[in-house]
Amino acid sequence: MWVTDPGGRTILEANDAAAELYGYSRDEFRDLPLSAIEVSPDGGVSASHRHRTKSGLILEVDSASHGFRYGDQPAELVVLMDVTGRRQLEEQLRQARKMEAVGMLAGGVAHDFNNLLTIITGYSQLILNTLPATDPNRNSAEQIMKASDRAAALTRQLLAFSRRQVLQPKVLDLNRLTSSLSTMLRRLIGEDIDLRLELRPDLGQVSADPGQIEQVLMNLVVNARDAMPGGGTLTIETANVEIADAYKGRHMPLKKGPYALIAVSDTGTGMDEGTQARLFEPFFTTKGSGRGTGLGLSTVFGIVKQSGGGVEVYSVPNKGTSVKVYLPRIDQPVSADHVETGDEVARGTETILLVEDDEMVRSLVRETLAASGYKVIDAPDPIEARRIADAFRGKIHLLITDVVLPKASGREFAEQLSRKRPGMKVIYMSGYTDSAVVNSGILQKEVAFLQKPFTPASLNGKVREVLECNNRTHGAME
Numbered sequence: 075m076w077v078t079d080p081g082g083r084t085i086l087e088a089n090d091a092a093a094e095l096y097g098y099s100r101d102e103f104r105d106l107p108l109s110a111i112e113v114s115p116d117g118g119v120s121a122s123h124r125h126r127t128k129s130g131l132i133l134e135v136d137s138a139s140h141g142f143r144y145g146d147q148p149a150e151l152v153v154l155m156d157v158t159g160r161r162q163l164e165e166q167l168r169q170a171r172k173m174e175a176v177g178m179l180a181g182g183v184a185h186d187f188n189n190l191l192t193i194i195t196g197y198s199q200l201i202l203n204t205l206p207a208t209d210p211n212r213n214s215a216e217q218i219m220k221a222s223d224r225a226a227a228l229t230r231q232l233l234a235f236s237r238r239q240v241l242q243p244k245v246l247d248l249n250r251l252t253s254s255l256s257t258m259l260r261r262l263i264g265e266d267i268d269l270r271l272e273l274r275p276d277l278g279q280v281s282a283d284p285g286q287i288e289q290v291l292m293n294l295v296v297n298a299r300d301a302m303p304g305g306g307t308l309t310i311e312t313a314n315v316e317i318a319d320a321y322k323g324r325h326m327p328l329k330k331g332p333y334a335l336i337a338v339s340d341t342g343t344g345m346d347e348g349t350q351a352r353l354f355e356p357f358f359t360t361k362g363s364g365r366g367t368g369l370g371l372s373t374v375f376g377i378v379k380q381s382g383g384g385v386e387v388y389s390v391p392n393k394g395t396s397v398k399v400y401l402p403r404i405d406q407p408v409s410a411d412h413v414e415t416g417d418e419v420a421r422g423t424e425t426i427l428l429v430e431d432d433e434m435v436r437s438l439v440r441e442t443l444a445a446s447g448y449k450v451i452d453a454p455d456p457i458e459a460r461r462i463a464d465a466f467r468g469k470i471h472l473l474i475t476d477v478v479l480p481k482a483s484g485r486e487f488a489e490q491l492s493r494k495r496p497g498m499k500v501i502y503m504s505g506y507t508d509s510a511v512v513n514s515g516i517l518q519k520e521v522a523f524l525q526k527p528f529t530p531a532s533l534n535g536k537v538r539e540v541l542e543c544n545n546r547t548h549g550a551m552e
Contacts, residue, residue, distance in 0.1 A: 076103065078150045082139070083108050086149060095156060097128035107380075122157075134161040184229045185478065188505025189432045191229065191527035194222045196438040199529050226527050231506075243281045243381070245406045248312055248336050249273040251354045255288060259295050265306035273312045280334045286377045287401075292339035294397050295372050301342030301395060315400060320345040328384040334404040339396035372398070372454035420538035421447045424471035428452040429459045429487065430503075431479050435526075439474065442530040443537065455480050456487035463491055470498050472541055474524075477504035499540050503528070 076088040088096075088103035098106065113124040114134060125133045139152040198218045205212040219404070252273060260269050291310075298308045315333045374397075378385050382402050389395040426448050430436040440450045453459035453464065456479055463470060473491060475484035486501045505526040520541045524533065 075154065076152050077144050078108065078139075078152060080141070080148045080150060082150055086144060092154070095127070095133070095154075096125070102128075132158075140209040153197055156404045173217065184487050185505045187225070187229050188526035189435050191222050191226050191436055192505075193434045194218065195527050196442065196530055196533075198222065199531065200442070203530075209539050217263075222527070228528075232247055241371070243283050245279050245289065245404065245408050246282055246284055247277070247279060247408045247488045248287070248334055248401075249275075249277050251284060251287060252291065252310055252312065256292060257335060259291075262292075262295060267299060267302055268307045270307060271311075272309060274314065276314065277312045278314055278332065279406060279408055280381075280401040281404050281406070282381045282401055283377075286474070290374050290399060291336070291338070294399075297397075298338055298340035298342065299397070301340050301344070305417060306341040306394075308341075311335070311339070312336050314403065317400075328400055330403070333383070333400040334403045335398055335400055337398040339394065341394040341461060343397055344391040344393050361390070370482070370506065420534045421446050421536060422538060423449070425449045425468060426472045426537070427459060427466075427470050427475060427491075429454075429456060429473070429475040429479065429484065431455055431476060435476075438530075439533065442533055446534050446537075448537070456482040456484070458486060460491070461494070470495055472499050472501065472535070472537065474503065475500045477502050488534050499543070501540055 076092050077086045079086060085103050085106045085108060088098070088100055090100070092098075092282065093100050093103065096103075111125045113126050123135045123137060125135050127133060134157050136155045137152055139150045142146060142151050142152075143149070159419060171397055198215050201215045202219065205215060242473065252271065256269070256271060263269060275414070295310075302308070303455065313335045315335045317328050317330050317333060335467050378399055378401070384398075384400045386398045387395065417535055418504060428436060428443075428450055430439065430452070431454050436452055436454065442451050443450050451462055451470075453462055456475075459475075459529070470491075473488055475488055477484045479487070484502060485506075492498055492500065499522070501522045501524055503524040503526060522536065522543075524536050528536075
């Protein structure tokens with residue numbers, strides 16, 4: 075509480091609670107002009123204000139006042155309530171609802187797009203495989219492939235910010251990942267920007283999808299580069315962080331516990347508060363037309379959030395920006411690097427049951443596998459697939475099923491058929507996450523999954539990998 079003159083422009087007295095909140099002593103409060111505290115004055119008997127404390131911290135304050143006699147003079151008694159935390163929670167809720175609404179739209183669009191891109195990519199690859207290098211049509215087919223790759227990348231960004239992509243996490247050393255990217259990052263930012271790596275040697279491990287974390291780092295570095303058109307310094311640093319209590323940050327809350335921090339900082343133009351408030355909105359960009367989709371930071375937000383971490387952004391106009399990514403720290407050995415097996419087409423003679431409701435995708439998969447020597451029986455939905463499987467007397471070595479199917483889910487059908495055919499293995503395919511197959515988008519190690527859009531080569535490779543694996547891939551969805 076404080077007492078002001080009748081016009082409300084000068085503070086005459088304040089209580090101990092006001093002194094503690096604002097950082098001024100009660101003596102300093104006396105005769106202090108309200109303009110020294112108010113950031114955005116707003117009149118009224120009951121009003122919301124933004125106040126600045128003595129240390130410079132900005133508070134959101136609700137107030138109510140009424141007239142009374144202070145000694146022998148008229149005055150105003152003002153009762154103030156600090157609502158900064160409540161305002162932050164309200165803003166986080168609004169942002170979460172907005173992201174969820176757009177995410178639902180993006181998930182549905184991405185599902186249909188990924189089916190179409192599977193068809194475009196698949197048949198383009200099959201055409202390319204038949205064309206010699208001198209064929210005049212080869213360049214046209216290659217351009218179709220490049221365009222579909224770009225479309226697939228955009229769809230992945232939509233799924234990332236909506237947190238509907240499928241992550242395949244591994245135990246990662248963020249220092250090693252950053253160091254391995256550093257040469258490419260230096261080429262990316264140009265010679266007028268000095269890239270500095272400050273990587274803590276004892277950094278703990280995290281469990282995350284390496285490709286997605288590389289995407290996070292790339293997006294942050296590109297944003298930092300664009301904020302320094304005249305050159306500057308870009309710093310990537312890592313550290314171990316312990317969050318003692320649940321942290322309600324401006325952009326994303328964090329649970330208590332150990333985290334590995336990776337921060338990307340620049341000495342660029344910085345951002346005002348209005349820009350910072352909209353940073354993670356999809357399609358919001360401060361870059362000129364044609365220079366950005368506005369999906370970079372929203373992609374970062376989605377990947378980190380889905381990985382169980384958090385993001386905080388600190389920025390001052392004309393001083394620079396620091397984006398800090400927190401990922402939960404774990405005590406496990408780093409996963410071995412995957413070794414690619416080359417481009418040779420994997421072939422086989424096993425029997426495969428294919429369940430896919432999109433006729434063109436089903437045709438592509440059937441033709442691809444049949445050309446590789448497999449016997450393929452297919453169905454558009456689980457009911458027809460169950461009828462075919464019951465009538466088929468031979469061994470079904472592998473079930474390939476889409477996750478999202480009419481009449482029943484791919485998981486339910488796979489579990490039912492696996493009980494009847496215990497030696498059968500399963501591959502799930504989908505264009506976005508489904509809680510029946512993944513836990514909040516995190517793929518379990520026992521589940522074989524093929525992310526749409528895929529190429530004929532990746533389809534053949536996954537089929538051969540699963541058929542030759544001794545571990546059963548079904549029954550892992552508990």
